[in-house]
Amino acid sequence: MITDTSAIAAGATIAALQVQSLLDPLDNRILLCHALGLSRVGLITQSELALDQDQAARFAALVRRRLDGEPIAYIVGQREFFGLPFEVNGAVLIPRPDTELLVELALERLPPRGRVLDMGTGSGAIAVALAHTRRDAEVTALDVSADALAVARRNAAANQARVAFLQSDWYAALDGAPPFDVIVSNPPYIASGDRHLSEGDLRYEPAGALTDHADGLSALRIIIAGAAQRLKPRGWLLMEHGYDQSAAVRQLLTEQGYTDVQSWTDLAGIERVTGARTH
Numbered sequence: 001m002i003t004d005t006s007a008i009a010a011g012a013t014i015a016a017l018q019v020q021s022l023l024d025p026l027d028n029r030i031l032l033c034h035a036l037g038l039s040r041v042g043l044i045t046q047s048e049l050a051l052d053q054d055q056a057a058r059f060a061a062l063v064r065r066r067l068d069g070e071p072i073a074y075i076v077g078q079r080e081f082f083g084l085p086f087e088v089n090g091a092v093l094i095p096r097p098d099t100e101l102l103v104e105l106a107l108e109r110l111p112p113r114g115r116v117l118d119m120g121t122g123s124g125a126i127a128v129a130l131a132h133t134r135r136d137a138e139v140t141a142l143d144v145s146a147d148a149l150a151v152a153r154r155n156a157a158a159n160q161a162r163v164a165f166l167q168s169d170w171y172a173a174l175d176g177a178p179p180f181d182v183i184v185s186n187p188p189y190i191a192s193g194d195r196h197l198s199e200g201d202l203r204y205e206p207a208g209a210l211t212d213h214a215d216g217l218s219a220l221r222i223i224i225a226g227a228a229q230r231l232k233p234r235g236w237l238l239m240e241h242g243y244d245q246s247a248a249v250r251q252l253l254t255e256q257g258y259t260d261v262q263s264w265t266d267l268a269g270i271e272r273v274t275g276a277r278t279h
């Protein structure tokens, strides 16, 4: 494979730059679209267009960032989740397709005009997907990071989703809020020292969104310990967790007196979400 971006020069056509790609073909197409301001269809219909000097320089710079390891979503500043576009930057985790399971499970359990809380909202992906799908819902989303909340607020506005945002260290600033029908969270659950933290896209994502700097379960413990008193009777707590944490999370829920404790599998068949109800 060529790793020299000097091959990306004025005069090269869109078609040629896809044949001699320095990157994974999909990544390459996304960056080409971004550099040229074209849609995917535009790349096809204008495949014989030759890049001018500015366009070539812009595309080469994007390819260089990707070759250096930066995630595609941060380079283009966007990622799709639940069929909606989300702005992302280094202050927030990049939404994962597996997290759509958490949204679907919450939607199935949210009563008409129900109240739902998203803890550690990051880009706002979960809260905005819920509010966009269920206009009748009262969605509250919190995060400890002001930078993340700024991104989440823009995502809610851009997707015309009505979400009440709150800066809060887990439940700390939530006192006095009426009880919720559903609490959801995709908290930091990677144990400190896990090798994944120093590999691939995760190197660029905010550490505080990925790891609890402990055994991986500390944020889940805090959420589980505090949810029961903030949920209505028979309310649901639903949490995403790591590939090997489902049994531990079920045990924590059972110990804390929840009922209907169960786990659901993600697109890869791995137990990825665990939830339970209050009495």
Ligand code: GLN
Binding pocket: 093, 096, 186, 187, 188, 189, 190, 202, 209, 210, 211
């Ligand atoms: N699912 C993410 C990963 O393993 C981690 C997200 C999180 O910690 N909430 O890449």
